[in-house]
Amino acid sequence: MRIVRAKDYEDMSRKAAAIIAAQVTLKPDCVLGLATGSTPIGTYKNLVAAYEAGDLDFSQVKTYNLDEYRGLPGDHDQSYRYFMNVNLFDHVNIDKANTHVPDGLMEDYEAACAEYDAAVAAAGHQDLQLLGIGNNGHIGFNEPCDSFIKGTHCVDLTESTIQANSRLFDSIDDVPRQAYTMGIGTIMGAKSILVVANGDAKAQAVHDMCYGPIVPSCPASILQLHPNVVVVADEAALALCPVE
Ligand code: F6R
Secondary structure, eight states: OOOESSSHHHHHHHHHHHHHHHHHHHOTEEEEOOOOTTHHHHHHHHHHHHTTOOOOTTTOEEEEEEEEEOOTTTSSTSHHHHHHHHHTGSSSOOGGGEEOOOTTOOHHHHHHHHHHHHHHHHTOOOEEEHHHHTSSSSBBTSSSOOHHHHHHEEEEEOOOHHHHHHGGGGGGGGSSSSSHHHHHHHHHTTTTTEEESSSSHHHHHHHHHHHHHHOTTGGGGGGGGSSSSSEEEEETTTTTSSSO
């Protein structure tokens, strides 16, 4: 696991975008695994700016997002499909047909989740998977639990995640209680992984991800077993990590 120290959020966002931009430049038809949440917004802004400057071409890029709230349609302003459109897809020359977000309204979800994994595999797996990390160490919506769940699945969100995400909804009662998420196996199938983190609320989770025991009570700790992970985090998020 390589740790890149960023001065602050802006610096983290520039560095993370530079890594994604390098991937797209080196392999224009790459497969990107993408994340939502507050952390990557600045990264996406930098990618849009690079596209607008003529430095990036997304025309052949395929994307697979990590997760989606169960029960939210793609045009709901808190759905992750909507987030991706507004923060990235609407502003670059990506073919929307090449962008994939789990369908929050899927009916037979076990079959649909298996199809999502099959589609990621058929695309050749993610060349680069972007991840944020939850305050509780979750990646995607793989919440702390007593086993690592391999494939894309439906998950009950923990109170801590519902609380953390309620800032984006009118009231905490509006936060969906379930979500679909790529499983740990789907994430670990990526050829390379980029984790972004900022702020002191993430410090314990970032420490446990990088230096703690590899346990499903901190899902991000599994990333220690992946051969190609870069963590780009600001000073606050790295406050509990040794300076190497
Ligand atoms: C979002 C996702 C989540 C977030 C995590 C951190 O697609 O998979 O794991 O990355 O909850 O969220 P923020 O960035 O809002 O702190």
